[in-house]
Amino acid sequence: MTDGTPAVFIVDDDQDIRTSLTRALGQRGFEVSAYASAQAFLDAYDGETAACLVLDYGMPGMNGLELQARLNANGSPLAVIFITGHGGVPESVQAMRAGAVDFLEKPFRQSTLVERIKAAQQIAADKQAALVRRRDLATRFGRLTAREEEIVERMVANPAEVSSKEIGNALGISPRTVDHHRARILEKLEIRSLVELVDLVSKLKAPAG
């Protein structure tokens, strides 16, 4: 994968579609990879590449919706554009609900598709950034000891009772020990205040995307 080259994945069981789209998008400078089935895509995808996924809605075997659900579960940084020959309101609603960025009915103009792909790629990039951040946060939180995590939870859960004395009473330890832990936590999480901590935790717990 070349940096700066926007990646586009195509999954469609129709050979002609794959060929024409690959050619068209390739002309426009996209790095295109086409797959004949959902399973073939899953086998090839690394799970981390931020990209736009042009996905056929109705396919034999695992269909587009199923593939999307699977990818969502993995937290993949992909922005899904559904293309369908079966287009209909119910299908599009379902797809959008499941997190698709767009829904195109076949046939469509290339310009439209390119437009949507560009928008989708921005989303995919954002998704990837968020994913990286979260990973970083997770790494940082991963440094905390069990006791420190306990104290963080307490502080986040009860922002009104965050004095070391109160926490110490609740956990059955001395306020001094609590003060010591708090210092360690801020150091490990690379933050300076309680406000930052609450923000971090909320980011970490927020759903992906």
Next chain:
Amino acid sequence: MRTSLGALLVIGLAGLQFIAVLAVVFSSYVTSERALLDHARELLSDVGTNTIAHSRGFVAPAQSAAELSARLARDRVIASDVPELMEQLFFQQLQLAPQFAGVYYGSEEGDFVYVMRSKGSGPFRTKIIRHQGGVRTTELIWRDDKFNVIARWMDPDDVYEPRQRPWYIRAKDQMTTIWTDPYIFFSSQQPGITLASPVIDRQETGLEGVRGIVGVDIEISDISDFLANLRIGSTGRALIIHANGDVIAHPDKSLLKEQTADGTLHFVDIAHIDDPIARAAFAQLEADGQVPVEQETLSQFNYNGETYVSVVMPPMSDKLPWTIAAYAPESDFTAAIKQNRLTNIWIAGAVAVLTAIAGLALANYIHKPVRAFAVRSALVAQGELDPSDPLPATYEELEKANETLMQQIAARRETEMEYGSTFALSSRGMAQIDAQTGRFLRVNEKFSEITGYSATELSQMPFTLLGHPKDPPVLLFDNDQRGTPREVNHEMRCLRRDGEAFWALVNAILIFNQEGKPLHIVLTMDDITSAKQTEEQLAELSKDLSNLARDNTMGQVAAGLAHELNQPLTAIAQNADSALFAAQQMGGAGHGLHETLDEIAEQALRAGEIIRALRAFIRRDEGCRSDFDLSELVSQTQRLLSAESRAAGVSVIADLGALPAVHANRLQIAQVLVNLMRNAIEAVAEGDDLDRRVIVEAKVDGNEVHVCVSDTGPGVAEGITLFAEFETTKAAGMGLGLSICRSICLANGGRLWHQPREPHGAMFCFTLQVGGMEATQAA
């Protein structure tokens, strides 16, 4: 005909006895009558015989006396010239025979000696006529019983000439002893007869001459005395009639004589005798010329209202042509017997009445326990008396009969109770209907429940009233019962009491009695309304399904076409755009190329628009989703396909358990089920495995219900692309079935997939959304 024991006993004991007594009385009555007549006849016959004997004994001595005298005179032992000797002989003869009135001898010379009984100076008188020297003298001598002379004198006035008398002339003419007809004696004026016997003088010349005639007068009034003394019954009489009709002897002697105009006396004719009964009895004898009759004749006659019996005897002898006739009133013989008979009848009647009463009493006594038994049996039969109550004293035979009867009654009651409880507790409506009137005789509770009418209301109405008024009336059995089936089954629409219509399955059986006459109808009724509704629902579903299948097929064809066409159209549009892009990149190309490529892409898009419009047109009312019971739908589908599964020998098993309501288009899901199940059945039918099953299962998984249709068929062969449109393994099929099913499932928010089944067979599963979700979300 059945006879009453009581009547039999009365007839047997009283009636027969009465008849027996009557028969005996009657027979004795008849036989005694005969015996009486015989008795009377014998009695009269005896009288006749006695009279004949008496009469013969009366006249026979006269003959011997006369003939003796004649012989003496012939042998000249006595001669007229010595009249004293002759007188002595005659005197003795008179003394010996009291019936002799007189004995006399007249000679050819005119001499005459006559000794007779007298009522004058002495008991006997002698008259002697002599001729001496031409001088005729007549001397009369009266003597006593000792022959002493009492008086004697000469009678110069006597002119009697014996040779002129009829007896003399007849005896001399006939030269033998003759009897005169009875006549009234001149001297005594008593009836009598004269016997004259000639004294034959054999001369030397050989010529026979008459020397004189000896005569004897016999008074026959003694015979009348004898008759008067005879007892014939109490008032019967006997008389003697001469052959010429003269009555010569009669108990009443005064009736015999009759004086003629010249002053002479002669006998009265039987036709004129002053004895009316005798006249009535015997006058016709003379008229018929049958006096005397040839043989003893017994006859009967009525006189003055009284019945008489009479007998006429044959004549005594040739010389005495007399006949004895006797009569007597029958009552003389029969009165006592008749009286006796009457008494007997009275006694018999009394005996008959008494025995009849005794017979009635006895019959009553014998019949009483039987009657009591009959009354008791009737009470038991009506249920007013318990069979276990002690039996009153009765006969041994009846006791056994009672035991049997009570057992029968108990058994019958038990049967009736069983039948009754079967009838009453039956889960089906049951009724008993009069075969003639069609009215309800008896119904059970279930029947009332089904029809809504109470048993009392039903008992007032005929069966036909139950039928729906808009339907033709249902006749259970024809009025003409011949040849009709004895059992019928009807499916009929009925009206409940509240006016609600319901469908009933009616089974009616006609019961006949032993004579073959229709007795009643036993009717069983089931309410099949809900079954009928289910059937209708099923039919409706089937109809909707076929409509839907058609619509869906068209839709799917359109959808399939759209998809198939959209792919190349997409490729065309992309390629046109790509070419356009390339031309722009190269630049400078003719303007026409840009427009043309753009036009191509636009037209491809337009074609897509047309297809979309077509699809939208066919795809209507797909959004009609609601909550429904999947189990019910599966069971209806199962039934819908039951004919096919039976024909294929496949058993369809639905194993659904408790499921929540699902939210989908019920009709579309029905089509999915029909398609999957039909495919499964056909798959199993193709295989030859012994295990021929199609299983429908369902389970809840979160917000979804998983429905799986599996079969034990050969399974899906390798290389077959399932769910592809226009691809099929079936000889007749468009290959749209599974494709449509998948579309439907998707449209209803579910999925459809296939997985192989172990060890063989296929399994198709689809998901449905659990119902009630939208409501939850709305809240």
